[in-house]
Amino acid sequence: MxxxxxxxxxxxxxxxxxxxxxxxxxxxxxxxxxxxxxxxxxxxxxxxxxxxxxxxxxxxxxxxxxxxxxxxxxxxxxxxxxxxxxxxxxxxxxxxxxxxxxxxxxxxxxxxxxxxxxxxxxxLLERSAYDDLLQDYYSLIEKQATLETTKSNAELAENEEFVRLEEQIQRLRDELAGTFGGVEDDEEFIATLRDLNDGGDLT
Amino acid sequence: MYDLSTVLETDAVKAIGPGTSVLIAGPAMTGKEQLALDILADGSRDGEGAVIVTTNDQAETVIDDYRSRVGTDEFALAVVDCRNEGAGDPKTQSLDGQFVHHVSSPADLTGIGIGITKALQRLHGGGAERGRMALISLSTMLTYTDRETVFKFCHVLSSRLDAAGYLGVFTIDSGAHDEQTLQVLKQAFDGLIEIRETEGERQVRVRGLTDTPTAWAVL
Structure with a gap:
């Protein structure tokens, strides 16, 4: 990614x-x-x-x-x-x-x-940008979850990578909600989901 | 604000902002779905709209169960039935006066989105200014679709509910997935309601909706 x-x-x-x-x-x-x-x-x-x-x-x-x-x-x-x-x-x-x-x-x-x-x-271009942002956001969430499941809370609080990760996640979350107006209308909602269906691997 | 304290006795859920989405997690048979449906029924008794996205039970069963849960016939419910069967034409029908939309599979995220969109339009058109949506369950969706896609789906759906001012509750069987999956998915939500069973007693804890998590309390 x-x-x-x-x-x-x-x-x-x-x-x-x-x-x-x-x-x-x-x-x-x-x-x-x-x-x-x-x-x-x-x-x-x-x-x-x-x-x-x-x-x-x-x-x-x-x-x-x-x-x-x-x-x-x-x-x-x-x-x-x-x-x-x-x-x-x-x-x-x-x-x-x-x-x-x-x-x-x-x-x-x-x-x-x-x-x-x-x-x-x-x-339509903005919507693609939203998808890219969502992809980046997910990658960070995965990293954060990996650290959380392998380290104790005390270790995490001292871990610079984790602290930085949390900041990045917060920033991306705000951007997802704000920059493109989130997913406000029905058309955007459906088109965004359609992209997930096209891109997702069925297990 | 949505007040869930009649269903869940804790101040942490007394005033939940419109657009909040909450994950309800717990092992099998601990009443996650009952809790989610009770949260919706409580809103229905106040004239709110209700949307149930079901991956397991057929629409008819859902409506019958919901009627007895609310206690009257006076409620506005829309069901998005995504079971792997029974989806033919017409996709949209009226069942016992309630709106039903069929989706061919829990893997059809676009179809689920279309169903939810139509449900929200229908309830709004019927005069329900606010409402609650329950998705039961993410565990079933995870057997069809990978974690990444389900996470994104939850995030996008939460944003949509936010724009609609709805309250969302999503259930997941915490015993059916690894820790990483639970850890990732809960990040798609504003809050987490955890249920556990110890010594034959069901306990509940709320995280994310207040600054500090609540203590475990008997449900």
Whole structure:
């Protein structure tokens, strides 16, 4: 886990957004809006989208209605492939389905405004940051528990590593609760749990 | 504030802040689940909402038991039934007037989250401004899912309950897991209620909710 953190920190590149959209004008508009802040990849259909998808991609903007593979089919393959990316589904009509059950992390109704698109991508990136933070937090909790089960209270109070660990844990706990607003709305809650399910090993 | 002192006679649980999540730990057959359900029933008698996430008992049994526990039919309960069976369509149903959501397995954390979300929406829509949630039990979840994932699940769920102003109680069989697992999991909660049995007497101790742990007292 520590390695992954170091890699991310040393990577100075912009987050990668993959746009899967069959209408060239629409795709180009999204590209114009996002290109300043992110590395953008453009795919004309679902097949190309899956070709351009790799572990570097942070957010996928996925049109639901496309010729060939539909957005739902692409989403299914993304989830099966266990990519570590967030998916925003773009729909032409207000979804009449139960969005919680659909497996995507956010949805946008066409036509999309620039500020809306930026907000959605940002919130999906923040959610990934929350997951990373939760991972770091868990690693510290494991270390703390190991010390607690192997040393006496008196030993712990004198143990510098343990004292430092407690401070780090407190700091991360505050950050988890504060920086990203915790897990306040239903969408975030479900998306965070979905990530646990994708990432967790079944015993 | 939530006052649990009618269920658990100690000042440590007289005023628990909304959004607090508590782990109830003890060996098998010491009444952890009964305590968790009594805590919920006490709130139901005051018109609060109640959510029970069950990994072991079917929704029907849970509702029947809850009715006799509360003592009236006047309560708002939502059950998230995550047993490994009985989950077909529809996922959501009304049973004896109470809301029930079925999840295919205790390993389906997303499904459990969706069930809890719908339960909270339903209870809130029904006018319950506050409420309590019980998850019974983490031990069963740990047989399906690794400790890391269960810890994160508890942390995320506690945050969600915090945002909703709910009180959460989660049960775990302390005899079924190693010390490291218990030590890790309790960190996902604000407080710990420990139950033990000595010389045929059930005793309870509360930690984390007050500055110092309470002494062991007869339950």
């Amino acid at each position: 520590a390695n992954r953190g170091v890699e991310e920190m040393s990577e100075d590149s912009a987050p990668v957004v993959l746009i899967v959209e069959d209408e060239p004008d629409v795709a180009e508009t999204y590209n114009l809006w996002l290109a300043d802040s992110y590395e953008v990849r453009l795919a004309e259909d679902g097949d190309e989208g899956l070709e351009l998808l790799d572990d570097d991609v942070d957010v996928v903007l996925l049109d639901r209605m496309m010729p060939g593979l539909s957005g739902d089919e692409v989403l299914e393959r993304i989830r099966e492939g266990e990519y570590d990316c967030r998916v925003a589904m773009v729909t032409a009509v207000e979804p009449d389905f139960d969005i919680m059950e659909m497996g995507f992390d956010a949805y946008l109704n066409k036509p999309i405004r620039s500020d809306e698109l930026h907000e959605t991508v940002e919130s």
